Amino acid sequence: MKLSGWGRFPRVETRLVTARGQGDAVRTVAGGGPLIARGNGRAYGDPAIGPRTTLSLLGMDRMLGFDPATGVLTCEAGVLLKDILDVFVPRGWFPPVTPGTKMVTVGGMIAADVHGKNHHAAGCFGDHVQSLDLLLADGRVVACGPDRDPELFAATRGGMGLTGVILRASFRLIPVETGYVRQEILRAGDLDTIMGMFEDSAGWTYSVAWIDCLAKGARMGRSLLFRGEHARVEELPGPARSRPLDVAVRRARTVPIDFPAITLNRLSVGAFNELYWRLGTPREELIDYDRFFYPLDSLLEWNRIYGRLGFMQYQCVLPAATSARGLRQLLTAIGAAGNASFLAVLKLFGRQEGVLSFPMEGYTLALDFPADAAAFGLLLDLDAIVAEHGGRLYLAKDARMGAALLRRGYPGVAGFRALRAARGLTSVFRSVQSERLGL
Amino acid sequence: MTRVSSGSVLILGAASDMGRAIARRYAEAGRALILAARAPGRMEADAADLRLRWNADVRTVAFDALDTAGHPAFLDGLGALPDTVVCVVGLLGDQGESQRDFAAARLVLDSNLTGPASILGEVANRMEARGSGTIIGVSSVAGERGRASNYVYGAAKAGLTAFLSGLRNRLSKAGVSVITVKPGFVRTRMTEGMALPGLLTADPDEVARAVLAAQAKGRDVIYVRPVWRLIMFIIRLLPETVFKRTKL
Numbered sequence: 001m002k003l004s005g006w007g008r009f010p011r012v013e014t015r016l017v018t019a020r021g022q023g024d025a026v027r028t029v030a031g032g033g034p035l036i037a038r039g040n041g042r043a044y045g046d047p048a049i050g051p052r053t054t055l056s057l058l059g060m061d062r063m064l065g066f067d068p069a070t071g072v073l074t075c076e077a078g079v080l081l082k083d084i085l086d087v088f089v090p091r092g093w094f095p096p097v098t099p100g101t102k103m104v105t106v107g108g109m110i111a112a113d114v115h116g117k118n119h120h121a122a123g124c125f126g127d128h129v130q131s132l133d134l135l136l137a138d139g140r141v142v143a144c145g146p147d148r149d150p151e152l153f154a155a156t157r158g159g160m161g162l163t164g165v166i167l168r169a170s171f172r173l174i175p176v177e178t179g180y181v182r183q184e185i186l187r188a189g190d191l192d193t194i195m196g197m198f199e200d201s202a203g204w205t206y207s208v209a210w211i212d213c214l215a216k217g218a219r220m221g222r223s224l225l226f227r228g229e230h231a232r233v234e235e236l237p238g239p240a241r242s243r244p245l246d247v248a249v250r251r252a253r254t255v256p257i258d259f260p261a262i263t264l265n266r267l268s269v270g271a272f273n274e275l276y277w278r279l280g281t282p283r284e285e286l287i288d289y290d291r292f293f294y295p296l297d298s299l300l301e302w303n304r305i306y307g308r309l310g311f312m313q314y315q316c317v318l319p320a321a322t323s324a325r326g327l328r329q330l331l332t333a334i335g336a337a338g339n340a341s342f343l344a345v346l347k348l349f350g351r352q353e354g355v356l357s358f359p360m361e362g363y364t365l366a367l368d369f370p371a372d373a374a375a376f377g378l379l380l381d382l383d384a385i386v387a388e389h390g391g392r393l394y395l396a397k398d399a400r401m402g403a404a405l406l407r408r409g410y411p412g413v414a415g416f417r418a419l420r421a422a423r424g425l426t427s428v429f430r431s432v433q434s435e436r437l438g439l
Numbered sequence: 440m441t442r443v444s445s446g447s448v449l450i451l452g453a454a455s456d457m458g459r460a461i462a463r464r465y466a467e468a469g470r471a472l473i474l475a476a477r478a479p480g481r482m483e484a485d486a487a488d489l490r491l492r493w494n495a496d497v498r499t500v501a502f503d504a505l506d507t508a509g510h511p512a513f514l515d516g517l518g519a520l521p522d523t524v525v526c527v528v529g530l531l532g533d534q535g536e537s538q539r540d541f542a543a544a545r546l547v548l549d550s551n552l553t554g555p556a557s558i559l560g561e562v563a564n565r566m567e568a569r570g571s572g573t574i575i576g577v578s579s580v581a582g583e584r585g586r587a588s589n590y591v592y593g594a595a596k597a598g599l600t601a602f603l604s605g606l607r608n609r610l611s612k613a614g615v616s617v618i619t620v621k622p623g624f625v626r627t628r629m630t631e632g633m634a635l636p637g638l639l640t641a642d643p644d645e646v647a648r649a650v651l652a653a654q655a656k657g658r659d660v661i662y663v664r665p666v667w668r669l670i671m672f673i674i675r676l677l678p679e680t681v682f683k684r685t686k687l
Contacts, residue, residue, distance in 0.1 A: 001634075020456065020628055021481070059456070059628075062488035076484070087492050 003054060007044040009310030009371040009399055012432050014050050019078075020059035025135050025165050028055050033137070033428035037165045039105030040080060043112060044313040045399025046432035047160045055165060057107050063087070064168065072130060074170040077107030082297075084173075089289065090245050093173035094230065096128040100345075102294050107166040112396035113158030113357040117206040117228070117293075120350035124357055125171070126157030132169040137428035141167060155419050158357035160395050162420060162429050162439055179247035180231040180240075181206070181292040184284045187277075191221025191327060195363070198348035201227050206292075210280075212273045213344040213367055216335050221327065223346060224280035228292055235286065247288040269342045276342075296343075307370070312399050314379055315358075315366035317349060318391040323363040326389035330365060330382055337378045341367035355412035358394040366397065376400065395433065403438040413439070446522025447471040451502055451558060454482055456627035457577065458527040460643035464651050466495035473521060475502035475513075504528040504554030510561050524562045525575040525650065526555050530592075531629050537591040544591045551595030556602050563606050566615045573616045573654060576603045577646075580623045580662065583671045586687045607659060618653050619660045622646050623667035639666065 004011040016038075019025040028035065035053035048054065060076040061083070071093055073084065082102040084095060099114040108114075113126040122128075131145035134156060144153040156163045188194035194209055201207040207227040215222045233244045290297070318326040327346075334341070344367040352359040369375035383405050386393065392409025393401050407413050417439065420426045433439075448465045452458045453474035462472055466489045474482050479499035489495040502513060514520065530550035537544035559574055566572035581589055582596030600619060607617035624630065624640040641663050649663045662668040677685075 018628070018631060062484045063491040064484060064487050066491055083492075 003038075003041070003049045004310070005044045005046060005048065005399065006042050007311045007313060007368070007371065007399060008308075009312060010046055010432070011310075012046065012049045012051075014054045015052060016054050016056060018056045018059045019165075022060075022135075022141065022167055024059070025055060025057075025167060026139055026141070028053065029135060029137065029165065029428065030139055034430035036429060036431040036434075037077075037107060037111070037161045039078065039108030039111075040103055042101055042104045042108065043396045045397065046436070047112075047395060047398075047434075048108075049432045051430055051432055051435055057105060057165070057167075060167065061105075071173040071175060072170055073173055074168065075106055076168050077105060077110075077166045079106050080104065081106070081109065085289075088173060089176070089179050089247065092175055092177065092245055094176045094289070095125075096172060096174050097122055097125040098293055099125075100294065101297050102290075103297060106169055106171075107161075110157055110166055110169060111159060111161045113354060114396070115349070115352075115359050117208040117226075117347065119352075119359055120202065120207070120348055121205055123350065123352060124157070124354070124359065126354065126357065129153075129157065129169055129171045132156065133167040134163065135165040135167055136423065137164065137425050151419065152423070154353075155355050155416055158354050158395075159416070160356065160433065160439075161431065162416075162434055163423070163425055164429060176230045176245075177233050178231045178236060178240075178244035179289050180236060180244070180286050181228040181289055182231045182235055182284065183226060183228040183287055183292055184282075185280055186225040186227070186282050187280055188221075188223045188225060190219060191223075191324070191331070194221060194223040194225060194346065195324060195348075197225050198363075201225070201348075205229050207347070209346040210276065211344045211346040211365070212277055213331060213334050213341050214270050214273055214338075215331075220331050220335070222277065224277070226292075231286055237286075247290065272342045310371040311368045312371050312375060312379065313366060313368045313397040314382060315364060315394040315397040316382070316386045316391050317358065317360050317364040317394070318362050318386065318389050319360060320362040322389040322391075326385060326391065327363060327365060329385045329389075333378065333381050333385065334367070337374065337381075339369050339375055339378050341369055343368055355416050356395065356410055358392065358396070360392070362391070364394075366394075371399075398433065401437065403436070406437045406439075445470070447473060447519070448523045448525060449473045449475060449517070449521040450525045450527065451475045451504065451555075452527035452529070453485070453499075454478070455527050455529070455629075456643040457622075457625065457646050458525075459485060460647035461525055461527065461650055462489060462497075463492075464644070464647040466493040466497070468651060469493075470523075471496040472498075473517060474499045477501065477503055504558065505549055507554060507557035510558045513558070514561055514565065520562075520565050520569060520572070522571070523573040523575065523654065524559070525577070526559055527577045528555055529577065529579075529629070531589070532592060534587075534589050534591060547591050548595045548598075551592065552598040552602070555599055559602070559606065563610060563615070563617075567610055567613045570614045572614075573618065574603075574606060574610075575618045575620060575650060575654065577620045577622065577650075578603065580621050580667050580671050582621070584674055584682065586682075586685070588687065616654075616657065618650075618658060620646070620650055620653065620663065621660065621667065621671075622663045623670070625663070639664065639670075 002011045036050040038048040057078040061078040063075040065074045097116045109125045113124045204227040209223040209225045211223040349359040351361045448470045454476035482499040486497045489497045532547035578600045579596040581593040582600045585593045603619045624635045626642045646663045653661045
């Protein structure tokens with residue numbers, strides 16, 4: 001069957017097999033590769049599509065144990081973050097790091113080493129994993145973690161499934177008093193201002209900005225900064241204080257049809273951006289965790305708004321020293337090309353260790369483009385700017401990067417390939433993305 | 440009419456995808472669960488999951504549908520007779536193999552009809568004596584009419600459907616309900632690798648939700664997805680001279 005990532009581009013023919021237990025996974029690996037594990041398919045491009053076989057872990061979705069004394073949850077790799085939230089927020093626990101969607105699996109979060117709005121303080125998801133069970137090419141299942149075969153663990157977190165099939169993991173949740181977030185919204189009229197605001201927000205747990213990527217001239221980089229803290233019980237209004245962890249999660253609506261490709265264009269996105277900017281009156285408010293962390297999840301299948309052509313997410317990070325200059329060049333190129341992107345996000349990352357983990361200390365910019373010919377040309381131009389400024393792209397979002405840019409941005413690539421070869425993983429675990437990138 | 444459902448639920452074939460999904464929905468509804476499968480040790484992770492998610496009262500027991508002689512002892516071993524018994528036991532088999540080798544066909548017939556008839560018959564006797572309870576049997580639309588592509592499986596399911604109908608008739612005045620669940624295509628391990636038409640194919644959780652709804656509403660026969668009721672109505676109407684020439 002044809003599988004794709006969240007961007008619905010590319011779509012590739014593969015044989016999909018579902019693992020409902022460890023035995024299924026072992027048997028599939030024994031049957032020979034090349035294969036790659038797949039979670040809930042929220043990576044945008046092709047990292048979770050196997051050139052021959054794709055092994056879905058959605059059937060391995062059992063929660064196995066929780067220690068309330070330490071907050072450590074052990075579960076199978078196919079458990080969805082959404083289910084963890086549904087079960088544990090009411091009990092006063094929250095994920096240590098969460099990406100922008102809750103519709104991801106634990107295995108997927110580790111394989112992509114996801115980051116969140118708190119990266120500057122809390123790092124990536126892999127930083128909170130105590131151990132994981134990994135199925136290797138020879139059929140052995142090994143446990144690894146920061147103090148148990150740390151080399152294998154370091155390659156597995158962010159390793160896009162290329163070291164084996166993650167079967168289970170243990171990771172620490174953080175305690176929270178309420179299911180609400182105290183959010184502050186600030187307006188920044190240009191790029192320098194938003195960058196200054198990020199520096200000033202170092203003390204906030206969560207911070208992220210929506211950036212108007214079509215704004216030009218003096219307004220280039222105008223943004224809305226959203227920063228937040230988990231709300232304490234005393235910050236809740238009276239009636240909510242008796243049930244601080246009781247959050248009514250909104251029913252999701254779905255986009256039932258593919259919108260025509262013309263829907264998102266410079267005019268419509270420009271109009272949206274202007275409206276969104278105006279709605280961003282500076283204020284402080286209390287909102288539930290679902291609205292703060294997962295605004296897009298309320299519209300299931302929102303990727304259909306991009307039509308049947310699909311779209312591409314482009315997320316890059318630039319080192320702090322070159323961020324101001326690099327961002328300006330990126331925004332100029334995007335504004336000039338007129339390619340529409342209304343979901344444009346800017347964030348300041350903290351330091352990050354890891355072999356293929358994406359973040360580095362500096363600014364990350366994420367935007368989407370329809371998967372049309374003009375966009376491909378623009379993305380090549382953006383690649384050049386990113387490379388020139390010492391940055392790199394996020395593998396969980398990538399659908400078309402070239403191997404040269406990967407090597408330039410990730411010094412760990414050579415070591416990663418060597419580890420795969422040394423452990424006999426190279427011929428068995430491959431994805432359409434890894435073949436494209438020569439990993 | 441909505442009935443208040445409470446009391447323990449025994450799921451026969453609990454290790455199957457449908458069995459697991461049904462267990463989750465019953466756990467969510469606060470019912471105590473007994474998960475019966477051939478290898479109960481392999482159900483421990485599922486039990487842990489149900490306890491963690493819903494604080495469910497769960498235990499696992501060994502059950503072999505084919506060991507009909509052991510079925511009375513199996514029920515004795517449970518202690519109290521459960522309030523609800525759900526039978527999800529089934530085997531699709533391979534039609535070609537069933538045609539060539541009767542031993543394979545017999546396994547399909549025993550797994551889908553003889554075994555369930557044995558255990559559910561025993562359950563029926565005990566529930567009748569008690570004067571209360573619910574039996575839920577998962578049959579299949581394949582039992583509506585035998586067709587070339589899977590008639591051994593279809594014959595067994597046809598038998599199961601008639602058996603459940605008979606139980607329903609027998610027990611209607613005894614305070615025991617019998618529900619027949621007829622899924623069409625379902626995305627499970629049993630159908631892995633088959634090209635199933637999207638709009639007609641349910642996932643196991645859909646079947647589970649339908650089962651609980653059927654019990655709550657006191658239904659007799661349900662189809663999952665409901666469109667299958669219409670499809671089967673039409674299929675049943677086809678004259679045999681026409682049907683025998685189809686390639687369904």
